[in-house]
Amino acid sequence: xxxxxxxxxxxxxxxxxxxxxxxxxxxxxxxxxxxxxxxxxxxxxxxxxxxxxxxxxxxxxxxxxxxxxxxxxxxxxxxxxxxxxxxxxxxxxxxxxxxxxxxxxxxxxxxxxxxxxxxxxxxxxxx
Amino acid sequence: xxxxxxxxxxxxxxxxxxxxxxxxxxxxxxxxxxxxxxxxxxxxxxxxxxxxxxxxxxxxxxxxxxxxxxxxxxxxxxxxxxxxxxxxxxxxxxxxxxxxxxxxxxxxxxxxxxxxxxxxxxxxxxxxxxxxxxxxxxxxxxxxxxxxxxxxxxxxxxxxxxxxxxxxxxxxxxxxxxxxxxxxxxxxxxxxxxxxxxxxxxxxxxxxxxxxxxxxxxxxxxxxxxxxxxxxxxxxxxxxxxxxxxxxxxxxxxxxxxxxxxxxxxxxxxxxxxxxxxxxxxxxxxxxxxxxxxxxxxxxxxxxxxxxxxxxxxxxxxxxxxxxxxxxxxxxxxxxxxxxxxxxxxxxxxxxxxxxxxxxxxxxxxxxxxxxxxxxxxxxxxxxxxxxxxxxxxxxxxxxxxxxxxxxxxxxxxxxxxxxxxxxxxxxx
Numbered sequence: 001x002x003x004x005x006x007x008x009x010x011x012x013x014x015x016x017x018x019x020x021x022x023x024x025x026x027x028x029x030x031x032x033x034x035x036x037x038x039x040x041x042x043x044x045x046x047x048x049x050x051x052x053x054x055x056x057x058x059x060x061x062x063x064x065x066x067x068x069x070x071x072x073x074x075x076x077x078x079x080x081x082x083x084x085x086x087x088x089x090x091x092x093x094x095x096x097x098x099x100x101x102x103x104x105x106x107x108x109x110x111x112x113x114x115x116x117x118x119x120x121x122x123x124x125x126x127x
Numbered sequence: 128x129x130x131x132x133x134x135x136x137x138x139x140x141x142x143x144x145x146x147x148x149x150x151x152x153x154x155x156x157x158x159x160x161x162x163x164x165x166x167x168x169x170x171x172x173x174x175x176x177x178x179x180x181x182x183x184x185x186x187x188x189x190x191x192x193x194x195x196x197x198x199x200x201x202x203x204x205x206x207x208x209x210x211x212x213x214x215x216x217x218x219x220x221x222x223x224x225x226x227x228x229x230x231x232x233x234x235x236x237x238x239x240x241x242x243x244x245x246x247x248x249x250x251x252x253x254x255x256x257x258x259x260x261x262x263x264x265x266x267x268x269x270x271x272x273x274x275x276x277x278x279x280x281x282x283x284x285x286x287x288x289x290x291x292x293x294x295x296x297x298x299x300x301x302x303x304x305x306x307x308x309x310x311x312x313x314x315x316x317x318x319x320x321x322x323x324x325x326x327x328x329x330x331x332x333x334x335x336x337x338x339x340x341x342x343x344x345x346x347x348x349x350x351x352x353x354x355x356x357x358x359x360x361x362x363x364x365x366x367x368x369x370x371x372x373x374x375x376x377x378x379x380x381x382x383x384x385x386x387x388x389x390x391x392x393x394x395x396x397x398x399x400x401x402x403x404x405x406x407x408x409x410x411x412x413x414x415x416x417x418x419x420x421x422x423x424x425x426x427x428x429x430x431x432x433x434x435x436x437x438x439x440x441x442x443x444x445x446x447x448x449x450x451x452x453x454x455x456x457x458x459x460x461x462x463x464x465x466x467x468x469x470x471x472x473x474x475x476x477x478x479x480x481x482x483x484x485x486x487x488x489x490x491x492x493x494x495x496x497x498x499x500x501x502x503x504x505x506x507x508x509x510x511x512x513x514x515x516x517x518x519x520x521x522x523x524x525x526x527x528x529x530x531x532x533x534x535x536x537x538x539x540x541x542x543x544x545x546x547x548x549x550x551x552x553x554x555x556x
Binding site: 017053054057065100119 | 205290
């Protein structure tokens with residue numbers, strides 16, 4: 001007997017925010033209902049099969065007026081890896097000065113995405 | 128309207144003249160300054176109370192900024208650094224850790240900081256860009272004990288993402304506005320447990336994208352039509368009591384539940400910060416608590432302009448930047464004697480389904496962007512202003528509608544003292 005599942009996905013492409021009803025048979029999308037446009041269909045399909053998210057957090061800093069440095073991923077990463085990336089950066093301490101966009105960690109968790117600084121920070125001496 | 132006339136021993140004040148004084152170095156103030164500079168004004172001063180420029184943006188470490196203005200997906204610090212960098216490149220003067228104490232109707236700006244002490248700028252024009260503040264526990268009237276661990280969402284954000292503290296480990300959030308949603312995600316990402324977001328309305332007030340990416344992604348329960356009634360705990364929060372509310376937003380007896388937690392985050396509304404505006408004798412819109420402005424962002428006091436969240440709370444920083452540029456451009460024109468004077472005023476009145484509009488009036492027939500906030504979600508909406516008809520597939524209270532008003536509209540409404548702005552449900556096409 002085929003396994004059939006119905007999933008609800010909120011589309012965020014436009015303010016209408018269609019609540020798509022997706023029928024999944026044997027792990028494959030067989031039908032998408034309640035979506036009003038092609039952009040939405042694509043979003044819902046991608047979101048269900050491989051949800052991606054921007055990753056951002058703060059990491060510890062030394063020698064600056066701010067205690068932490070905001071960082072971000074250069075590209076979105078798989079949603080299920082968000083907390084893993086956060087964990088991976090726990091022990092990283094960055095020393096000021098830091099440039100905007102400076103690479104803090106290359107190819108984090110082998111995801112082919114770098115973690116870069118989201119701001120410039122001058123060292124305490126420079127201030 | 129309270130008029131404050133402080134006596135700071137005026138004769139002893141260090142006084143200087145300036146063309147334009149900008150109060151607040153956040154998104155609105157910086158874009159206003161850059162535009163005024165572009166228009167040829169050299170004699171500018173930005174007065175900022177924080178230790179760095181940027182306003183609230185440096186602590187908004189998430190993405191979603193600049194999608195419209197730069198057509199890029201930036202974090203808050205990335206967005207604002209472009210403006211801060213430009214101000215520094217152009218060597219525009221600014222003072223940090225400087226508190227403006229008063230702005231008079233004659234555009235005398237009194238401020239104080241450690242190195243300079245007390246001083247006064249006599250400006251030809253003033254641009255108010257003080258932003259907004261959060262509703263506090265006192266304003267929300269939450270009963271119970273007064274333990275540590277009750278914070279507004281913005282305070283929690285500052286503690287976490289500037290000062291490097293984890294404000295709590297078991298969190299309940301009151302209010303489903305965007306700041307609360309964003310902080311729910313931040314807490315979850317840092318290993319805290321967010322037990323619930325409690326929202327008094329039957330629908331969430333933040334953006335859909337935040338409901339999905341801050342709550343659904345982390346399986347955080349959203350309790351609609353609930354509110355927090357009591358805090359428990361002596362030195363630190365130990366629990367909160369929540370209760371269901373009816374359509375009238377009043378507590379339904381017998382529905383009380385207790386949630387153990389060590390932190391209560393308040394995200395229940397933002398209020399434009401206008402003590403300085405009141406002191407200058409500026410008329411405020413009683414509905415939205417910000418200065419009434421015309422299409423060039425001038426307030427009721429000639430030569431004092433306002434922009435950004437001090438006028439009304441915007442949803443996108445891109446919109447704030449645009450209002451800043453409008454105010455900066457027109458403050459510059461005012462100083463250069465190039466701003467046409469006010470003619471007959473046409474008041475823009477919020478009509479059916481419209482909560483408020485900014486600007487609230489047109490006095491000169493100058494091009495401007497109208498911001499409309501609707502009272503409820505409307506599918507296939509039609510926005511009607513005089514003969515102008517604009518359709519939108521969906522409009523919601525959580526996202527203001529920005530409409531560029533065409534020149535033809537001004538020709539059309541000449542002589543009319545009042546114009547209704549209406550949003551109705553149109554027909555499905």
